[in-house]
Structure formats: C-alpha cells, structure tokens
Amino acid sequence: MANTPRFYDEMFGTGDGPRAPYRDYDAWFSGEEVNNLRRKSMQAEALFRLTGITFNVYGMGEETERLIPFDIVPRIITAKEWSTLERGIDQRVRAINSFLHDIYHRQEIIRAGRVPAEMIARNDAFLPQMIGVAPPGNIYTHIVGTDLVRTGENDFYVLEDNARTPSGVSYMLENRETMLHMFPELFSQVKVRRVSQYPRSLRRSLAACQPPACSDYPTVAVLTPGIHNSAYYEHAFLADQMGVELVEGADLRVVDGRVAMRTTRGYTPIDVLYRRVDDDFLDPMNFNADSMLGVPGILDVYRAGGITIANAPGTGIADDKAIYSYMPEIVEFYTGEKAILKNVPTYRCSEPEALKYVLDNLAELVVKEVHGSGGYGMLVGPAASKKEIAGFRAKLMAKPGNYIAQPTLSLSTVPILTKAGLAPRHVDLRPFALASPKGVEIIPGGLTRVALKKGSLVVNSSQGGGTKDTWVLED
Amino acid sequence: MQLKISHTTSYHYDAPVPYALQQLRLRPKSRPDQIVRSWEVKIDGGQRQVSFEDEHANTVELISFDPGVSEITVHCAGEVHVTDTAGVIGKHTGFVPLWLFERSTSLTAIGPQVRSLVAGFDKPAEPLDQLHALSAHVLEMVPYSTDQTSSELSAEQVLSARHGVCQDHAHVFIAAARWLGFPARYVSGYLMMNDRVDQDASHAWAEAYVAGLGWVGFDISNAMSPDARYVRVATGLDYLGAAPISGMRYGKGAENMLVKLQVEQQ
Numbered sequence: 001m002a003n004t005p006r007f008y009d010e011m012f013g014t015g016d017g018p019r020a021p022y023r024d025y026d027a028w029f030s031g032e033e034v035n036n037l038r039r040k041s042m043q044a045e046a047l048f049r050l051t052g053i054t055f056n057v058y059g060m061g062e063e064t065e066r067l068i069p070f071d072i073v074p075r076i077i078t079a080k081e082w083s084t085l086e087r088g089i090d091q092r093v094r095a096i097n098s099f100l101h102d103i104y105h106r107q108e109i110i111r112a113g114r115v116p117a118e119m120i121a122r123n124d125a126f127l128p129q130m131i132g133v134a135p136p137g138n139i140y141t142h143i144v145g146t147d148l149v150r151t152g153e154n155d156f157y158v159l160e161d162n163a164r165t166p167s168g169v170s171y172m173l174e175n176r177e178t179m180l181h182m183f184p185e186l187f188s189q190v191k192v193r194r195v196s197q198y199p200r201s202l203r204r205s206l207a208a209c210q211p212p213a214c215s216d217y218p219t220v221a222v223l224t225p226g227i228h229n230s231a232y233y234e235h236a237f238l239a240d241q242m243g244v245e246l247v248e249g250a251d252l253r254v255v256d257g258r259v260a261m262r263t264t265r266g267y268t269p270i271d272v273l274y275r276r277v278d279d280d281f282l283d284p285m286n287f288n289a290d291s292m293l294g295v296p297g298i299l300d301v302y303r304a305g306g307i308t309i310a311n312a313p314g315t316g317i318a319d320d321k322a323i324y325s326y327m328p329e330i331v332e333f334y335t336g337e338k339a340i341l342k343n344v345p346t347y348r349c350s351e352p353e354a355l356k357y358v359l360d361n362l363a364e365l366v367v368k369e370v371h372g373s374g375g376y377g378m379l380v381g382p383a384a385s386k387k388e389i390a391g392f393r394a395k396l397m398a399k400p401g402n403y404i405a406q407p408t409l410s411l412s413t414v415p416i417l418t419k420a421g422l423a424p425r426h427v428d429l430r431p432f433a434l435a436s437p438k439g440v441e442i443i444p445g446g447l448t449r450v451a452l453k454k455g456s457l458v459v460n461s462s463q464g465g466g467t468k469d470t471w472v473l474e475d
Numbered sequence: 476m477q478l479k480i481s482h483t484t485s486y487h488y489d490a491p492v493p494y495a496l497q498q499l500r501l502r503p504k505s506r507p508d509q510i511v512r513s514w515e516v517k518i519d520g521g522q523r524q525v526s527f528e529d530e531h532a533n534t535v536e537l538i539s540f541d542p543g544v545s546e547i548t549v550h551c552a553g554e555v556h557v558t559d560t561a562g563v564i565g566k567h568t569g570f571v572p573l574w575l576f577e578r579s580t581s582l583t584a585i586g587p588q589v590r591s592l593v594a595g596f597d598k599p600a601e602p603l604d605q606l607h608a609l610s611a612h613v614l615e616m617v618p619y620s621t622d623q624t625s626s627e628l629s630a631e632q633v634l635s636a637r638h639g640v641c642q643d644h645a646h647v648f649i650a651a652a653r654w655l656g657f658p659a660r661y662v663s664g665y666l667m668m669n670d671r672v673d674q675d676a677s678h679a680w681a682e683a684y685v686a687g688l689g690w691v692g693f694d695i696s697n698a699m700s701p702d703a704r705y706v707r708v709a710t711g712l713d714y715l716g717a718a719p720i721s722g723m724r725y726g727k728g729a730e731n732m733l734v735k736l737q738v739e740q741q
Contacts, residue, residue, distance in 0.1 A: 105570050121574045131530035132570045254496060254539055257525045285496060285723050296723045297496045297524070300537040304525035
C-alpha cells in the first residue's frame with residue numbers, strides 16, 4: 001500500500017497493517033477476490049441506475065444527467081472520533097441559529113464589534129424582509145450539512161457550513177442500502193451505526209417546528225423546483241421516504257390565510273414546507289418577480305405565522321464564505337465556549353493585506369468565490385496552469401471582495417477499489433444535522449465524497465467526484 | 476389638524492381573473508404626532524388572507540381575488556389627527572439598521588446622472604440645509620409634469636427624462652441623498668391640497684436621516700417639508716417597498732385602474 005507520506009491515509013498508516021478502525025474491514029477484505037469485488041461494484045452501479053439516482057452536471061454545454069460513481073470501500077470513523085465531531089457540529093448549528101436570530105433582530109454581534117457591519121450590509125444573502133421575523137422555535141436552519149475535511153489523526157476542519165439547502169443526504173441513505181444489500185455478512189462482522197432513521201428524524205424534526213397557525217398534527221411537504229433541477233431525485237426520494245407530498249410552486253395557493261396544496265379533496269393547508277427552492281425564486285411577489293418556481297405570497301403567510309419554511313429565507317447569510325471566516329468568533333459569542341471544530345485559516349481578499357498575500361501566493365492557495373458553491377469558479381493553485389492562475393489573478397483584482405483564499409489542505413485519503421486493487425484518493429465528509437426546538441440531532445454517518453482522479457483534491461460531484469458509504473462504528 | 480380621508484382604488488379587467496393576490500400597505504402609521512382616530516379597509520371582490528407588520532413597521536395585508544372576478548375595489552376611509560412637526564419624524568426605531576437605508580435598490584440605483592446631479596449644486600455645510608438645497612435642485616432639474624410614459628422609472632431614467640411626478644422626485648432625491656452619505660427612505664401617503672377636496676392621487680415624498688435630528692421629511696414636488704396636511708402611510712427603501720397596492724395575477728387581459736381620493740379637513 002504505497003501512500004505518499006504527505007497525506008494522512010485513514011486506512012493505512014506507516015506501519016504494516018491497517019489502522020485500528022479498519023482492522024475488521026481489512027480482515028474481511030483480505031478474504032475476498034478483487035475481481036469478485038469489482039463485479040459487485042458494477043452491480044452496485046446497475047442498482048443505482050435502476051433506482052434512478054442521478055445528478056445533473058452544470059457547465060458541460062448541456063445539462064447532462066449522469067450517475068455519481070460509487071466506491072465500495074467504506075470510509076470508517078470510530079465512536080470516539082464521531083463523538084467529537086457530533087459535539088462540534090451541534091455547537092456550530094446552535095451558534096448559527098443564534099447568529100441568524102441576532103442578525104435579523106438586534107445585531108448584538110455587530111454592536112459588540114465581533115463581526116463588521118459591512119459583512120452583512122454588502123451581502124446579498126441578507127434579506128431585509130426577514131428583519132424582525134422570528135420563525136417557530138427560533139430555528140432558521142433546520143437542515144445543515146457541515147463539510148469537514150481531515151488532515152491528520154486528530155485534525156478535522158470545517159470547510160463550509162452549508163446552512164441554506166444542503167443536498168446529498170439521499171446518497172448517504174442509498175449508499176448504505178446498497179452496501180447492506182451486497183455485503184450483508186460484512187455488517188455482522190463490523191458493528192456499524194445505522195443511518196436509515198434519517199427520513200423519520202427529518203419528518204419529526206420538521207413537524208416540531210410547526211407554525212402558530214397549526215392546531216393539529218403538522219402537515220409537511222417538500223417543495224421542488226421540478227424535474228429539471230439537479231437534485232430532483234433527492235427531493236422526490238425524501239418526500240417518498242418521509243411519506244409526505246412532493247409539490248411544485250404551481251400546486252400551491254394562498255387559501256384561508258394558509259399556503260395550501262391542491263389534492264383530490266380540495267385544498268389542504270401545509271404547516272411545514274421543506275423547500276428546495278432558493279430564496280430568490282421562492283416568492284415572485286416578494287423576491288425575484290420573474291420566478292415561475294415559487295409560491296406568490298408565501299412570505300406574507302410566513303410572516304403572519306401561517307407556515308414554517310425550512311430552511312428559513314435569508315439563512316444564506318450564515319453560510320457565506322466570508323462570514324465563515326468569523327465562525328470561531330460567532331461560536332464563542334453565542335455559546336460562550338471555544339469552537340470544538342477548527343476553521344480553515346481564511347484570507348478575506350476584501351482586506352488589502354490579505355489580498356496582497358493571496359496575490360503573492362496564488363500558486364499555493366485555494367481561492368473561492370464568497371457566494372459560490374459546488375466547486376464552481378474556484379482556483380486550486382497547486383493544480384492550476386500558469387495561464388489559469390493569470391486569468392484568475394485578473395478576476396481577483398477586479399473584485400477582491402468577491403473572494404476568499406485558504407491554504408491548500410492536505411486532505412486525508414481513503415482507498416478506493418481500482419483495477420489494480422486499492423489506491424488512495426482524497427475525501428471529505430458531510431454529516432447531516434437536524435435542528436428543532438427539541439435540540440440538534442446528527443445522524444451518525446454522512447456523505448463521504450471522494451476525488452476519483454489520482455492526486456485530485458476536488459471532491460465535488462459536479463467536478464467528477466464519487467461517493468462512499470460512511471461508517472460510524474459502535475462503541 | 477384632523478383630516479378625513481376616503482380613498483378608493485378599483486381595478487377592472489377585460490377577462491375574468493382565475494387567481495390573483497395583492498399586497499396592501501394602506502394603513503396609516505400611528506405615532507404621537509399622527510393619531511389614527513379611525514381607519515377601515517374594505518375589499519369588494521376579494522378576501523383578506525393575512526396581515527402582518529413588515530420590517531418598516533408598515534401594516535401589510537395580503538388579499539386574494541374571488542375566483543373569476545373581473546373587478547375588485549379596495550376602499551379605505553378614516554380620520555387621522557396630525558400635528559405639524561416641520562417634517563421632523565425623529566429618532567430611528569425598530570430593528571432595521573440605519574445602513575440599510577444607504578443600500579441602493581433598482582429604482583434608486585446610483586449612476587452617472589445621479590452623480591452629476593449631486594456634483595451640480597452648491598452644498599451648504601449644515602446637513603439639513605444641504606438636504607433642502609438638494610430637494611430644490613432635484614425639482615429644478617426635474618420639473619413636475621404628469622405626462623410621463625412609465626410608472627416605475629428609476630432615478631437615472633427620471634434624470635434623463637427631465638420631468639416627473641412625486642414618486643420620481645422621491646427616487647431621485649433618495650438616490651442623491653444616499654450618494655451624499657445620508658440614509659434615506661421613501662414615504663407613501665396622503666396630502667391635502669388646500670384648494671380642493673378631490674385629490675389627483677395619493678402622494679409620495681422622501682425622508683433622510685440627519686444625525687442629531689433623526690428622520691426628516693422632504694416633499695420635493697412641493698418644495699417643502701411635510702406639515703399637518705400630510706399623512707404618512709408606508710415607508711420603504713423605494714416605491715416598491717412602500718407601494719399602497721402591488722400584486723400578481725394569473726391570466727391574460729388588460730387591467731384598468733381608477734383612483735378616487737378625497738382628503739379634507741374636519
């Protein structure tokens with residue numbers, strides 16, 4: 001198992017055998033034929049194709065629907081490691097919800113001088129329409145997908161907080177389902193915590209955020225932009241798994257002071273709407289007037305207490321990449337505790353000194369758009385050509401405030417199964433947290449994304465990454 | 476001064492409307508110098524769905540059209556007692572941070588026309604004098620005229636057209652005041668013109684924030700600060716945030732709007 005010593009491999013250390021968490025898995029793996037596993041791997045792919053789990057990739061000329069490759073070697077996390085991650089995410093999610101409430105009310109954190117007012121004032125994700133609005137239970141971000149990376153035995157960093165509409169949870173569930181189906185015996189040899197409770201937990205958590213107008217058991221629905229959205233499969237999957245309706249904007253109307261969906265029995269009011277439509281498109285009367293995907297008047301009903309929107313409009317202010325750089329202060333300000341999870345050191349290019357450093361060191365840094373996501377519009381210095389760096393330099397100098405930069409992290413590796421056997425590839429981890437007035441629940445597991453290209457550090461599925469099943473071991 | 480107001484807005488459509496919503500900002504704000512003694516909003520052809528207070532403390536009502544109507548009428552009536560404060564509204568209240576009023580909107584975007592307007596007048600040192608001078612300068616550059624082509628012109632477009640109505644004046648003033656560093660906002664409301672009971676339309680003016688004094692009103696079109704004949708109904712960053720009625724409608728067919736407004740002293 002040759003591994004470049006520069007990176008921490010989670011399965012194989014410098015010693016002879018596998019690291020402790022992978023010992024049982026390795027024992028099983030050693031008894032399997034590689035060719036047989038390769039065949040199983042292809043079966044898994046066929047299975048995914050059958051269930052229809054696909055993903056549209058943007059920026060490839062036309063929208064191409066394709067499968068995200070699945071690798072059958074699991075990514076394994078010990079109970080002890082998980083317990084730290086869990087506490088860290090819980091703390092962060094609580095801090096983010098407090099931050100959002102504060103930002104849309106008294107803005108104490110700005111008065112205290114911990115976050116500069118410009119960070120909010122110049123931010124398009126800040127929605128004036130949310131000022132003074134207190135959502136049920138003061139929960140703004142109900143579903144969070146914290147992106148984590150690992151660089152060493154005990155070194156986990158939060159890369160992004162994905163507090164607006166994190167996607168990918170369907171892969172967490174489908175990957176496990178597939179592994180259980182293909183290797184049932186493996187799960188009797190290794191004790192892995194289950195993740196299949198997610199849809200039930202999601203529904204329970206959403207229902208616990210019922211609006212004041214709801215008097216009965218809350219009716220939950222999932223709002224999708226429609227079949228052309230890249231994550232449509234996930235929207236349909238989650239609605240199905242929760243046993244709730246999947247709706248589009250055109251199915252909904254304002255009736256009797258509520259947002260109601262058309263059913264065979266007439267209009268039924270929705271209490272909690274898990275929306276997978278971006279703020280801008282959510283309500284043509286209150287936001288982008290050209291939107292055909294949204295529900296006119298839903299924000300008015302929301303502000304009057306007639307519906308819960310999850311995640312709340314305006315939540316994006318907390319997962320902006322420039323705000324991210326203030327997360328250690330934000331966590332401390334609202335929880336009174338030091339942040340359990342580390343932030344990646346971040347250079348805010350809006351600051352002249354930081355900009356100078358970034359321009360001088362472009363070849364070593366990762367530069368990202370403040371509002372970007374999905375790995376688009378970013379520069380990975382060490383992997384970029386001179387021409388790409390020059391092009392990016394021009395963009396950066398034209399609008400420095402649009403960018404942040406971070407050191408290129410030595411992302412840990414986990415082996416994938418290749419024709420030649422196991423080979424290390426870089427990974428990240430997105431666990432999913434659910435917040436309600438009853439607390440924060442974090443499903444033991446998550447989505448492990450893996451860069452399939454040798455040496456690549458970009459794990460985004462839109463950039464050719466794959467996924468792995470993520471195992472959290474029982475204590 | 477006690478003002479009696481009756482304000483009726485009717486919409487007529489060529490074809491029955493299957494589904495439509497309107498947002499109303501038609502309830503005057505109550506404050507020590509503006510006491511709403513009575514106020515009623517009646518809707519013919521539609522239903523009140525919800526009401527809430529927005530971030531600028533405007534009371535907003537969402538109404539839906541009754542299915543298939545081709546006419547809807549919103550009728551407001553009431554009495555408001557106003558005290559003259561020479562346009563001074565006073566200290567800023569509520570959760571909206573003052574910097575929000577320095578934010579440009581599409582209707583108040585600052586471009587070359589606004590910048591050249593600001594560069595083109597003598598600016599007294601005192602902030603309040605500066606704003607009065609700006610108000611006079613806007614009226615000089617954009618004389619009042621009702622032959623306009625569009626109802627939602629941006630400040631830049633108004634400055635190109637070189638004439639406008641109260642809404643246009645307010646937008647130009649707001650954009651210019653922000654460019655000068657003053658937080659500024661749009662006000663929609665009623666004005667009793669002295670010589671008549673039947674008013675042409677509801678009125679609009681602007682407010683700017685002056686340190687030490689607070690919010691101060693400027694009626695650019697009438698070259699004065701609001702007095703006891705002015706009723707403040709709604710405020711916002713621009714017309715869109717303070718519009719008396721805004722809406723969306725499914726279905727085709729032209730819309731005709733008719734406004735009847737009476738403001739008289741009791």
